[in-house]
Amino acid sequence: MPSTTLVVDNGSYTIKAGFTTDKTCITTPNCIARTRDKRVLIGQQLENCRDFGSAVFRRPVEKGYLVNWEAEKEIWDRTFLDSESKLKCDPRNTTLLLTEAPNAPSTLQTNCDQMVFEEYEFSAYYRCVGPTLIPWNNINTLYSPENPPPFSPPAEVVMVIDSGFSHTHITPIINGQLWNTAVRRIDIGGKFLTNYLKEMVSTRTWNMMEETYLINQVKESVCYISTNFNEDLEKCHSMKKSANDIVVDFVLPDYNSGKAGYRRPHVPKKHPAFGGNDEQVMELSDERFSVPELLFTPQDIGLAQAGIAETVMQSLEGVPERYRSLLLANIVVIGGNANIAGFLERLEMELRPLAPAESVVRIVKPDNPVTYTWQGGVALAGDKAEIKRRQVTRADYMEYGSLWCAKKMAGEISSVPGTGPTGAVEKENRSHKKKRMED
Amino acid sequence: MPTIQVLPNTSTSSGANWTYSNLPPALAHTNSLPSNTARAPRSKRANNTENTAARQRQINSRILDLERDNYRDAVIVVGKGGVAGRSSSRNKSQNVRRILASQKTFANHLADEEALHPTPAVVHRQRVEEEDAMDLDGDLKEGLMNIQDPGQPLGYAASASKPSTKPKRVFCEICGYWGKYKCQKCSARYCGLQCGGVHSETKCNKFYA
Numbered sequence: 001m002p003s004t005t006l007v008v009d010n011g012s013y014t015i016k017a018g019f020t021t022d023k024t025c026i027t028t029p030n031c032i033a034r035t036r037d038k039r040v041l042i043g044q045q046l047e048n049c050r051d052f053g054s055a056v057f058r059r060p061v062e063k064g065y066l067v068n069w070e071a072e073k074e075i076w077d078r079t080f081l082d083s084e085s086k087l088k089c090d091p092r093n094t095t096l097l098l099t100e101a102p103n104a105p106s107t108l109q110t111n112c113d114q115m116v117f118e119e120y121e122f123s124a125y126y127r128c129v130g131p132t133l134i135p136w137n138n139i140n141t142l143y144s145p146e147n148p149p150p151f152s153p154p155a156e157v158v159m160v161i162d163s164g165f166s167h168t169h170i171t172p173i174i175n176g177q178l179w180n181t182a183v184r185r186i187d188i189g190g191k192f193l194t195n196y197l198k199e200m201v202s203t204r205t206w207n208m209m210e211e212t213y214l215i216n217q218v219k220e221s222v223c224y225i226s227t228n229f230n231e232d233l234e235k236c237h238s239m240k241k242s243a244n245d246i247v248v249d250f251v252l253p254d255y256n257s258g259k260a261g262y263r264r265p266h267v268p269k270k271h272p273a274f275g276g277n278d279e280q281v282m283e284l285s286d287e288r289f290s291v292p293e294l295l296f297t298p299q300d301i302g303l304a305q306a307g308i309a310e311t312v313m314q315s316l317e318g319v320p321e322r323y324r325s326l327l328l329a330n331i332v333v334i335g336g337n338a339n340i341a342g343f344l345e346r347l348e349m350e351l352r353p354l355a356p357a358e359s360v361v362r363i364v365k366p367d368n369p370v371t372y373t374w375q376g377g378v379a380l381a382g383d384k385a386e387i388k389r390r391q392v393t394r395a396d397y398m399e400y401g402s403l404w405c406a407k408k409m410a411g412e413i414s415s416v417p418g419t420g421p422t423g424a425v426e427k428e429n430r431s432h433k434k435k436r437m438e439d
Numbered sequence: 440m441p442t443i444q445v446l447p448n449t450s451t452s453s454g455a456n457w458t459y460s461n462l463p464p465a466l467a468h469t470n471s472l473p474s475n476t477a478r479a480p481r482s483k484r485a486n487n488t489e490n491t492a493a494r495q496r497q498i499n500s501r502i503l504d505l506e507r508d509n510y511r512d513a514v515i516v517v518g519k520g521g522v523a524g525r526s527s528s529r530n531k532s533q534n535v536r537r538i539l540a541s542q543k544t545f546a547n548h549l550a551d552e553e554a555l556h557p558t559p560a561v562v563h564r565q566r567v568e569e570e571d572a573m574d575l576d577g578d579l580k581e582g583l584m585n586i587q588d589p590g591q592p593l594g595y596a597a598s599a600s601k602p603s604t605k606p607k608r609v610f611c612e613i614c615g616y617w618g619k620y621k622c623q624k625c626s627a628r629y630c631g632l633q634c635g636g637v638h639s640e641t642k643c644n645k646f647y648a
Contacts, residue, residue, distance in 0.1 A: 034515050042517070056513035062545040063506075069538045074517045103598045105552035111541075114534040170600075174589070181590035186600045187506075195505040203613065203642075209510045237616045237630075286615045299603045300610070301505075302498035306603035314601055402534075 005095040005387070006080070006087070007377035009130060012061035013165035013190065013336065015043075015079065016374040017087055020381045025371045026086055028079050032058045032071055043075040044085065051255045052213035064101035064166040064189075065108050069115055076120070095391060096122040097377050099130035102169055102183045106406065113405050117397045126391040127409050131160035131171040132178050133376030134332055136383075142332070142364040153379060159315075159327040161308065161347075162373075163337035165190040168295065168308060170315045172327050177411075182318030184311045187303065188294050190336050194219050196301075197291045206252075206282055214261065218250050218282070219291065221263045225342035226289035227349055236286040242268050246288060252280040292340050296350060309350035325359035338369035494626060549595055556594060613637050 009016035011030060018025040029046045036054040049055075060072035079087050096116060100109065109127070116125050135154035154176035162169045168186040172179045198215040202208050208215050226232045232246060241247045244266075253261035266283065294300065296307035306314065312331075316324045328351075333344065344363050355361050366372040381387050392405050407413045531539075592598075609618040611630035618628025620635060625643055629635045 032515050032517055034513065040515060040517070056509045056511070056515065058513070058515040058517075059508055065545055065548075067543070067545045067548065069541070071515075071517055073539065103592050103595050105548045105595065106555075107548055107551060111538045114532075115538055118532040119535045177589050179589040180592045183593060183598050184600050185595075185598050187502075191508070192505050195507065199505070200615065204615075212509065233616065237614075290610070290615055297603070297605070297608065299605065299607045301502065302607070303502055304602040305600040306605075310603055310605075311600040 003093055004089060005097060005381040006089055007097045007374055007381055009099045009371075009374045009377065010061065010066060011164060012059060012064050014370070015075070016371050017079065018374065018378070019087075019089070020378050023378060025374050027371070028075070030059065030061055030072075030075060032074060043078050045078075050258055053255055054210045055213055057212065061166075064164065065104050066100070066112055067108065069111060073115070073119070080120075091120045091122045094122055095124040095381070095387070096120075096126070097381055097387070098125065098127045099133065099373060099377065100127055102129045102131070102171060102178065102180075103185070109406055109409070110402050113397070113402050113409075117394055117405075121394065124391045124393045125397075126387060128390075129171070129178050130373045131162050131169065131334070132173055132176070133373050133380055134158055134160045134334065135173055135176050136376040136379035137366070137372060139330070139332060139364075142366060143362060153383070155330070157323055157326040157330055159312070159331045161312070161331060161333045162335045163189065163295065163308070163333065164335040168335070168337070170308070170311050172315060172319050172323070174319065174323055179319050182315045184315045186295075186298060186305050186308065186311055188298050188305075190216075190219075193223070193291050193294060193337070196294060197223070197287060200287050200291065201282065201284075206280075214253065217261060218284070220339075222248055222250060222284050222288050223292050223340055224289055225292045225295070225340055225346045227342060227345050229289065229293060232289055233286055241266060241283070241285070244285065247283060247285045248288070250282045250284060252282055254279070292337070292343075295337060296346060307350070308347060309354055312351060313354050325356070328355050329360040329362045331361070331363040332372075333363060333365045334369040334372045336370055338365050552594065553596065612642065
């Protein structure tokens with residue numbers, strides 16, 4: 001029996017990973033970067049870099065799905081196998097709990113299983129859709145922090161809105177099970193917003209087309225979601241900048257002296273551009289709210305998809321009627337975009353008129369929406385019987401093959417072959433065994 | 440009910456009194472309007488560039504641009520030199536070697552997946568059957584709505600959100616305010632004379648062309 005369990009939420013922007021024993025989540029950038037001085041930085045090394053000017057990135061997770069194992073292996077090796085790393089583990093003695101995005105192509109799932117067992121040789125492994133881990137958290141403490149009602153995991157009904165780096169998923173989870181027919185996706189995520197802001201700023205003030213990293217910082221520090229878009233837009237257009245409280249300055253980083261960029265209240269320019277003070281300032285006004293606005297109105301840039309609130313209603317059409325009110329009353333927002341100020345207020349404002357009048361709309365955001373899935377994974381791994389029922393051990397994988405493994409992960413098979421009416425699996429086993437003998 | 444939508448194509452340019460048709464000659468006249476009315480003056484013609492295929496291509500390529508990781512294509516080579524505590528010369532299984540050498544992108548995998556499991560059509564057929572069943576019998580409808588089964592994953596394409604019912608808002612391409620006016624040449628939006636001037640000087644017909 002393996003002694004440790006490693007929970008890995010393998011996102012497209014960061015890997016959220018940690019052991020169940022010490023309950024600390026370590027966030028590692030899930031990318032490989034090359035800076036302008038031609039250094040290649042992998043995973044955790046990015047944290048120590050000061051100068052991201054004109055840096056280029058390579059991300060193994062594309063659109064939320066783990067596609068490029070060549071790059072991912074570099075990052076995983078450094079994160080989980082390097083003796084310097086805090087997450088160093090012995091895979092042969094570790095159970096791995098790994099997340100994936102909903103509706104992943106089956107070839108990618110199989111690739112993932114094969115890498116985990118054949119390259120890393122983890123002793124046991126469970127792969128699941130990220131949001132299905134949320135009901136294992138005590139969500140009652142989010143709705144009533146003072147006096148939470150007793151909670152026994154998994155939570156019965158949760159509507160998870162996962163707004164991450166590559167896209168936004170609406171995932172209803174009923175009795176701990178993902179309601180597959182009601183999962184909906186909007187192709188707007190953090191990366192899209194960053195690129196949109198980059199394009200907007202480059203048209204208006206500074207050319208930032210190469211500065212993805214910087215603009216991501218700008219987005220995180222200044223953007224907010226407006227609850228009154230029209231009024232805010234009018235305000236930015238008609239009022240003077242000095243009187244307008246929406247306008248802020250972002251002082252651009254000075255790479256020569258190593259100063260980081262920061263946000264400050266707007267200061268009107270007194271001196272001409274080449275005055276005594278050589279700091280460079282980016283003024284932001286309506287960019288602050290018209291960028292994250294895309295999450296709620298993707299049609300504005302011509303994307304033929306609905307915003308989050310409307311998509312929630314589309315998703316509800318796919319679940320049985322008696323669950324709909326329950327789902328509306330148990331909405332949890334996770335993912336990096338949930339940190340944008342005003343997200344919850346706007347969502348509630350848009351969802352309330354769309355929802356049936358008699359149902360309650362309750363929307364919450366955990367303290368750390370980025371690591372909340374990981375926390376759920378730790379809670380699930382804490383339930384030894386449950387994780388044992390779901391996991392696939394390496395011995396089983398070597399015996400029954402990857403097709404069987406994929407079916408077990410999808411919940412189609414609950415026991416080892418031979419006990420159920422699974423002729424196809426038997427056949428697959430035989431061919432697999434034969435292949436192994438040839439090897 | 441099947442929904443019928445007129446998709447933009449290259450021949451939807453209004454004002455022209457002729458059009459290409461790929462129908463057999465005998466039927467060609469049903470496709471469009473070989474009317475003998477005089478061509479309307481330029482000012483009276485509706486500016487229909489908003490819905491043309493070219494415009495749609497512009498929008499699609501812009502969306503693709505916004506999903507990119509880097510402004511320019513960059514190749515970052517990795518895999519030189521192993522990690523401490525791990526021998527790189529270890530025997531790798533055939534599967535691992537295949538996966539590591541694979542240069543497939545997500546689009547490739549998606550195309551493979553759709554060739555293997557053409558889910559959208561299946562889902563569509565199921566939906567049509569369900570709707571038919573609902574029309575037949577009220578009780579049956581009740582039964583269908585209470586299905587306990589969460590079903591199989593829909594697949595990537597079928598799980599995308601459907602288009603919004605709200606109208607598209609338009610913004611000035613230059614300053615971000617409401618885009619009240621439309622450029623005659625490229626149908627980009629701008630808010631007033633000043634931004635219109637900037638647009639025609641710097642961005643008109645060049646951007647994304």
